[in-house]
Amino acid sequence: MKYVVIGGDAAGMSAAMQIIRQDDNAKVTTLEMGEYYSYAQCGLPYAVGGLVKGGLDDLVAREVETFREKYGIDARVNHEVKHVDIDEKVVSGDGFNIPYDRLLIATGASPIVPDWEGVDLDGIHSIKTIPDTETIMNDMKKDPRHIVVIGGGYIGLEMAENFVEQGKKVTLIQRGPQLGTIFDKEMAKLIHEEATDHGVNLLLNEEVKGFKGEDRVQEVITDKQTIKADMVIVAIGVKPNTHFLKETGIHLHESGAIKVNAYMETNIKDVYAAGDCATQYHRIKEHDDFIPLGTHANKQGRIAGLNMAGSTRTFKGIVGTSILKFFSLTLGRCGLSQKEADALHFPTVIVDAEIPHHATYYPGAEVLTIRLMYQRHTEQLLGAQIIGKEGVDKRVDVLATALYHKMTMEDLENLDLAYAPPYNGVWDPIQQAARRRG
CATH class of the missing domain: 3.50.50.60 (FAD/NAD(P)-binding domain)
Known part of the structure; x- marks a missing residue:
């Protein structure tokens, strides 16, 4: 064969x-x-x-x-x-x-790279392969000070963080009103705050029109202004x-x-x-x-x-789970966003909560910002978003498992989850959030 x-x-x-x-x-x-x-x-x-x-x-x-x-x-x-x-x-x-x-x-x-004017100038990059990355790393040896990242999705956020951590001045341009469009706008505010807190020049609702420079990029032209740039990363999807x-x-x-x-x-x-x-x-x-x-x-x-090869195996599907480190925050989500649920005409209810990730009397408790969305009539969990400094990954994986099995909010309450003061409270934060439903 x-x-x-x-x-x-x-x-x-x-x-x-x-x-x-x-x-x-x-x-x-x-x-x-x-x-x-x-x-x-x-x-x-x-x-x-x-x-x-x-x-x-x-x-x-x-x-x-x-x-x-x-x-x-x-x-x-x-x-x-x-x-x-x-x-x-x-x-x-x-x-x-x-x-x-x-x-x-x-x-x-x-990577999607629009046919912008000047897009072929030296210093403009996308990142998807090892050769792409080698080119960027070699370009970094020229010590670019002002780096513009176009796109506020996962790659754009990760690249912005890594440049800031190397002492670069980073401008992040997003055509729409929020970073992390797979999150609801209420959760995205936390991402915006984290970006600005770390010195990122955040430009929302701004559209790139082209680039200018002598052989190498020197400026990014948007529909609102001209931005100095020694290097550009295009990460729009x-x-x-x-x-x-x-x-x-x-x-x-x-x-x-x-x-x-x-x-x-x-x-x-x-x-x-x-x-x-x-x-x-x-x-x-x-x-x-x-x-x-x-x-x-x-x-x-x-x-x-x-x-x-002759076996019989099926792909069981996905529930939209993803996670990202962005400076001190972890951004996690699974299931549907509010926008996706609305597009499908699901009748939904949302629970928002801010809950410490472990017992408050144990040192180091960090607040988790939690959003759970469920179906109004059946209380089936439809989506979850969690942003925080500690404990996000553990909860997102529990919620992804719950979504896979089409569990309800009551099912979440009944889960037997691990507890010890350094890791959790007697009621896990997602269970506490589930109990706050109307």
Whole structure:
């Protein structure tokens, strides 16, 4: 059986490894358009910040030679697939044509960079790959003092933090009214305060129009002003790498991601997709969504590989869980935001609370700002957002588990959660919040 995997990172190599383990006769070819396999994209901002002590090498989980020599995978680099012939079952690019019996598309996503005037000037970067990060780190050796970050999502916030921690003057531009748009506006105020408290020049409701400079960027032009810039990071989102599939008949989501079923199958026989180029079923929304994260990519890749090799395994879906460190705060959320719930016409009730993360008589208690949202008639939990300095991750994971199992607010009260004064109160903060519902 000839298996071809397009993409050599999380989803692609998770699938390839499962195929090798499940099918003793498998002939697996993986095609990566870059030069790196299996690396931790989420660690890239921290490499720029100097927190990854071993440098970018520490972010590579397995070298390409390992896949070739240890596992017998025909792992190729600098092989960009430009066409898929679903009738002849062949993938092709510059100088190669490779037949397949079963195909996995795991091409990931790329940063969105608008066609702004001057966007090609030196010093303007996006960050998604190891080469991207190497370029930024080399540029940092020129000691840029004024850095502009465009975009207030996860990558933008992480990059802003890491630059500030290196003593840079950072301006953060967000086109809309708030940072962290996956949070409700009431919670986003805490993010804004944290940014300004750490010296970030925060510009909301401001739109970038272009850049000026002599070969290298010197200014960012917005609809309101001109901003000095020695370096610019563009972090306004990503788009699935599916442009080469337009003539295949493969069904795409409105986001451009490939539509897949629970088995990671597309609508074309023997063609699968997984990771940041594919959809994810959202268990609360009860429809396909596009939330590209490494956690989903690894799970979907593993499931795709098992199914391609003849096993039967389904992807159970997501509940929109994510977490972020931003200076002294941890920002966590799962389920739906108020905006998402309104779009789905869910009748909702919201509980807001500020509760210490452990027993107040034990030293070091920090306040958790908690927002729980539930369905008015059934009291089913629909979403949760927590921001604080300590204890956020523990609660978000409990709430994500509750969302996965469609638990109610009363169910939250009844959970048997760990308690000792250094870690918790006799009633966990999320249970205390649940008890405050009307």
